[in-house]
Amino acid sequence: MNITQLLGLTVRLLVPTLLVALGGIFSFRIKVFPLGLEGYMLAGCFLAVTGTYLFGSPYLGMAFAAILVMLLALIFAFFVIELSVNPVICAFAINTIVAGMTRFLMIPVFGSSGRIYLDSALALPRFQVPIIKSIPIVADIFNNHSALVYVALLLPFVIQFVYYKTNYGLSLRATGAYEEAAVAVGISTRKVRYIALMTTGCLAGLGGAQLSLTANLFNVGMTDGRGFTALAAIVLSAGEPIRAFLGCILFGLCDALVLNLSSEGIPIQFLSMLPYILAILFAVMPPVIRKLSERTAFSKLQLRIRQNDPEILASRAFHHSVNSEE
């Protein structure tokens, strides 16, 4: 197995999921569980191909997908915010409706069913990045990708900045943490929630666009559960952009490993478990490490007590005197 190729493959595989996960974080942060990501992504796949087919440009196709999926998210937001519809039910409805609509619209839009192939002239252009292309190993991993790949790789850091260094980020976190308090200090939580839910749609639409325009086709059900993988990354990262990025790298690496190892003769039945095993490890490791470090600290404290550490003795004496005064 060639490690450089493996990492290059990881980058290509992780990007659609990453864009969707980053979008989902906005919803997650305002306590709206983004269960509709799969539907948004599938809509993005279909609309990107439709836009490219109609306007003759993959970039316009991408914009078409982002805008229309954002409008779809606006409808979702209206139901959730104004009509107080349960977001989980609404998300299920979106997933089901999108799955059906993409199948149904294939016939009137393209005159075919199941799948549509775009002309190779409409493929998403790939770029040779000036500095990167001359660095031996880095070039194999990061060079010759579409523009959206580079945008996606930078986006976690941009979103991290937005969350922690801007007014909107503060309002978003406040709305998610304690909405009543945010309202009390004058934050328009309604506006914040609308923007967050629409951003989710926009980024998920772009994730779908990346998936379909890289393949240059639309295939019914082509997201194949990637929206749910993004959801897993969001939950594992607790809505932190950089951690979600790491989660997506983990899933992308798993996919790349599965592809490479299955051609090495390792049974696919075993390999298909790999992403989930790693996901569980990813979820379990932080609390385990925390517990272990707590236990270590406690053992150290006990040891110091046994060794009559003067600092501990002084502290105990202080507490004793305070208690006896009371």
Added chain:
Amino acid sequence: MKRTGTVAMALVLVCCFLLAACAAPAATPAPAPAAPAAQAAPDAPAEEPAKVWNIALCTIYPFDQAVWLTEMIEDMRKFDDENDNVNIKIVEVSETSQYEPKIRALAEQGIYDMIMTQFSGHVEATLAVAKDYPNIVFFNQDGMVPNIEQYPNVTEGRGGDRLSTGFLTGALAALMTKTGKVVFMGGKDIENVQMIAAGWQQGIKYVNPDVEEKFVIPDTFNDTTITREMATSLYQQGYDIIGVSASGANAGVVQAAAEFKGDLYAWVLPFESHFHEIADGHELASGVAHNGVMGVNAIKALMDGTLQMSIVKIYGFPDGVNEVPFCAGDAVPQDVQDRFAEILADVLDGKITITRDFHY
């Protein structure tokens, strides 16, 4: 608020009932018009109305999920349009919990002469319903029905001679490879895919035992991104021909072949369908299986009373279900084409025995 919600739900339910009541009964055949009694001559024999054959095809996948299924449905609809005495109703029976209820509901209507089901997923439900409706013929496609001889109204058709198609395409791959390394990519590790792979492996050995071959599984029938990346990786490793049986995900491999920018040439041999439109001249040949032809042949056999029950029939090359057309223009040299024709003739004459022995 609660009250308004209840009223709204009640209204929706009422609307649903009204819609259901207004809907025309599905697929009920128009009754044959009775001859007016006054016009009939007293001693002329009454003309029997032409028999209308009602067939139901239950698809195990959504209609547009697999290329072969889309093509099968097109073929069967065409046959329906061309024959006034045939009505074919196509029903999606793709949810596991719906298998038996939907098949039983069709049987209960009492109008169908034959109910066609698909693959092993439908087998149990098919057999359960067939037992209760002995006057209806049940045709299962590729389900590997166990003990089929015990079911007098059940028959199985294999949509294509997978072993022979695999063998022929494998032989062609061995004749055409320049690097001496070829791969078979099966969508999932299932028996139908293994049968093609078994033929492919034996075809390669038959032509040139020195060719290095590999079997890989991307574990998807839908995800073109995965098959495309896997194929690109295999081409980079020096495998120059990939045979792929991954249904809708075949397109990913075809695209990888068309876009591969390495030093060696990259060929693809997709099964089930053609992919000329995106192959950009890199599709060497296709192991095509016309499942619709099989369905139509089975209906014709039912109509003329030759459809045999309690057996498994393989619909292959002689039935027009299978073919292996060359696709890449003049890429296949004449001597290879001649050799291929010899092997094809030997396979069809039964001079070559192809077994189901398969290795990973």
